[in-house]
Amino acid sequence: MATETFYEVMRRQGITRRSFMKFCSLTAASLGLGPTFAPKIAQAMETKQRTPVIWLHGLECTCCSESFIRSAHPLAKDVVLSMLSLDYDDTLMAAAGHQAEAVLDEIKKKYKGNYILAVEGNPPLNEDGMYCMHGGRPFVEILKEAAADAKAIISWGACASWGCVQAAKPNPTRATPVHKVITDKPIIKVPGCPPIAEVMTGVITYMLTFDRIPELDRQGRPKMFYGQRIHDKCYRRPHFDAGQFVEEWDDDAARKGFCLYKMGCKGPTTYNACSTMRWNGGVSFPIQSGHGCIGCSEEGFWDKGGFYNRVTNINQFGIESNADKIGGTIAATAGAAVVAHAAATALSKARSDNGNQAKSDQTKGGK
Amino acid sequence: MTVNIGIKAEDETAAGKTIFVYEWPVRLWHWLNALSIVILAVTGYFIASPLPSLSGEASDHFLMGYIRFAHFTAAYIFAIGFLVRAYWALVGNHHARELFHLPVTSRKWWSEMLHELRWYFFLEKLPNKYMGHNPLAHLMMFLSVTLGGAFMIFTGFALYGEGAQEGHWSHTLFTSWLIPLFGQSQSVHSWHHLVAWGIVTFMIVHIYAALREEAMSRQTIISSMINGTRTFRD
Ligand code: SF4
Ligand code: SF4
Numbered sequence: 001m002a003t004e005t006f007y008e009v010m011r012r013q014g015i016t017r018r019s020f021m022k023f024c025s026l027t028a029a030s031l032g033l034g035p036t037f038a039p040k041i042a043q044a045m046e047t048k049q050r051t052p053v054i055w056l057h058g059l060e061c062t063c064c065s066e067s068f069i070r071s072a073h074p075l076a077k078d079v080v081l082s083m084l085s086l087d088y089d090d091t092l093m094a095a096a097g098h099q100a101e102a103v104l105d106e107i108k109k110k111y112k113g114n115y116i117l118a119v120e121g122n123p124p125l126n127e128d129g130m131y132c133m134h135g136g137r138p139f140v141e142i143l144k145e146a147a148a149d150a151k152a153i154i155s156w157g158a159c160a161s162w163g164c165v166q167a168a169k170p171n172p173t174r175a176t177p178v179h180k181v182i183t184d185k186p187i188i189k190v191p192g193c194p195p196i197a198e199v200m201t202g203v204i205t206y207m208l209t210f211d212r213i214p215e216l217d218r219q220g221r222p223k224m225f226y227g228q229r230i231h232d233k234c235y236r237r238p239h240f241d242a243g244q245f246v247e248e249w250d251d252d253a254a255r256k257g258f259c260l261y262k263m264g265c266k267g268p269t270t271y272n273a274c275s276t277m278r279w280n281g282g283v284s285f286p287i288q289s290g291h292g293c294i295g296c297s298e299e300g301f302w303d304k305g306g307f308y309n310r311v312t313n314i315n316q317f318g319i320e321s322n323a324d325k326i327g328g329t330i331a332a333t334a335g336a337a338v339v340a341h342a343a344a345t346a347l348s349k350a351r352s353d354n355g356n357q358a359k360s361d362q363t364k365g366g367k
Numbered sequence: 368m369t370v371n372i373g374i375k376a377e378d379e380t381a382a383g384k385t386i387f388v389y390e391w392p393v394r395l396w397h398w399l400n401a402l403s404i405v406i407l408a409v410t411g412y413f414i415a416s417p418l419p420s421l422s423g424e425a426s427d428h429f430l431m432g433y434i435r436f437a438h439f440t441a442a443y444i445f446a447i448g449f450l451v452r453a454y455w456a457l458v459g460n461h462h463a464r465e466l467f468h469l470p471v472t473s474r475k476w477w478s479e480m481l482h483e484l485r486w487y488f489f490l491e492k493l494p495n496k497y498m499g500h501n502p503l504a505h506l507m508m509f510l511s512v513t514l515g516g517a518f519m520i521f522t523g524f525a526l527y528g529e530g531a532q533e534g535h536w537s538h539t540l541f542t543s544w545l546i547p548l549f550g551q552s553q554s555v556h557s558w559h560h561l562v563a564w565g566i567v568t569f570m571i572v573h574i575y576a577a578l579r580e581e582a583m584s585r586q587t588i589i590s591s592m593i594n595g596t597r598t599f600r601d
């Protein structure tokens with residue numbers, strides 16, 4: 001196990017050299033690298049020792065795994081799975097029970113400081129972490145132990161990256177994203193609910209082949225997939241710029257595929273690769289299927305108001321209201337106050353004018 | 368010396384006496400700023416809540432594009448104006464500094480603020496005379512124009528930089544740290560809206576107060592922002 005290279009693992013899995021080379025080109029392309037990078041990836045995979053990956057599951061729905069195993073290019077999935085499944089993923093691996101936990105211990109010892117820890121879901125911290133148990137122990141403990149000797153951590157999906165639905169207000173279990181629990185390791189966030197399969201395989205292949213983490217933005221997301229908003233590459237953008245919007249779900253504009261901005265599309269505030277890579281092997285993505293983006297890869301997207309309003313509700317004010325309603329009310333109140341004040345001024349002036357004719361003359365006479 | 372508050376030497380504020388207050392850059396900035404705020408508020412509203420959908424081919428229209436263009440152009444005028452105005456606070460006369468300086472440690476300033484408030488609640492017969500802003504106006508101006516304006520410039524360019532993308536100065540200077548600070552872009556949008564409404568509210572009060580002061584106070588107000596001079600009436 002220790003001396004095998006990626007290439008050897010793949011060959012052992014029955015992948016032909018031709019398929020292997022195709023995979024390398026595909027990976028280079030999906031990572032946005034030039035064609036000259038394909039042989040470099042191939043060479044890296046032929047010579048480098050396989051990096052083991054431990055894949056842990058916390059509080060989650062497993063949609064990230066579901067997405068991952070449906071990676072468009074069957075090869076990408078096979079290749080990456082062959083790198084992964086040998087190690088530890090309690091959903092995908094064959095071993096179970098004590099046998100499985102023994103594997104986990106073995107990897108941690110054998111590859112101390114060299115393995116990648118991939119986390120799907122997050123640890124709940126309330127009640128000493130009892131809301132999520134793993135082999136009879138709180139998940140947060142398992143996570144901390146596995147993280148201690150890991151080289152780097154991948155936070156899969158909105159759960160591990162931001163907290164997602166289980167961390168939505170009032171967050172009864174105190175579900176907490178990984179980076180708030182593990183603070184001393186490089187963490188790569190791959191948000192989305194779930195993330196796109198090709199983004200997941202892309203990130204993990206990059207790390208396995210180049211032996212370093214991809215370039216991240218300030219929030220810890222790989223720039224190559226999260227550098228642009230859905231809106232920046234949306235194929236409905238011309239309709240947005242033209243001012244052509246779907247006003248109702250079944251109107252003519254909806255049939256014509258106009259922009260979904262007025263239906264609450266979160267494309268303008270969401271960083272993800274859906275509008276470029278699309279889903280299900282590039283077949284489509286939510287907007288192409290006629291529904292606005294709900295901003296699933298953004299921090300706290302459950303708590304940022306409705307999926308169907310553009311100006312969303314802000315709950316800090318204790319009432320269900322959006323910025324424009326609150327602001328409009330304040331401005332209107334100010335307008336009314338001004339009118340009332342003007343009336344009061346006129347009244348008090350008239351009164352003082354009556355009372356003091358001399359002063360009134362002076363006021364009128366003065367410039 | 369930096370701030371001029373209260374009644375100064377009697378002869379300076381004697382009836383009919385005219386003094387020079389607002390230099391031409393300040394006056395020009397005031398009106399350009401007013402214009403850009405109106406454009407920003409109107410176009411901003413229509414960016415968030417667009418006009419009814421247009422039919423036909425997308426290539427026949429560019430309505431949203433033009434509205435956004437107007438918003439961004441006005442935003443540049445607003446922001447550059449803000450910078451030039453800040454510069455003028457350094458090199459202009461002491462009235463030009465009021466916008467960027469609050470004499471919060473001056474007990475007199477606060478007590479006159481109270482007097483001004485009482486005047487607005489009809490509890491005082493006569494307001495004080497001022498060469499520049501009265502303390503209440505001064506505070507409002509600082510909160511809305513200086514702080515509110517800076518906030519709108521920061522959040523505005525952070526949102527602009529999202530579209531301009533990495534490598535653009537607005538992305539480097541604002542987007543790169545402001546979006547993470549708020550958590551995500553949607554919250555920045557919400558705050559940009561809230562403060563915009565705050566500025567609209569300020570405008571309503573400001574225009575009313577200027578008209579009212581023109582009629583009721585003891586010095587000229589509106590003409591001062593046109594010809595730069597202030598005349599005392601009593
Ligand atoms: S559908 Fe959404 S992402 Fe696409 S152009 Fe309209 S607002 Fe932007
Ligand atoms: S379009 Fe938006 S909501 Fe849908 S998967 Fe992509 S980021 Fe998530």
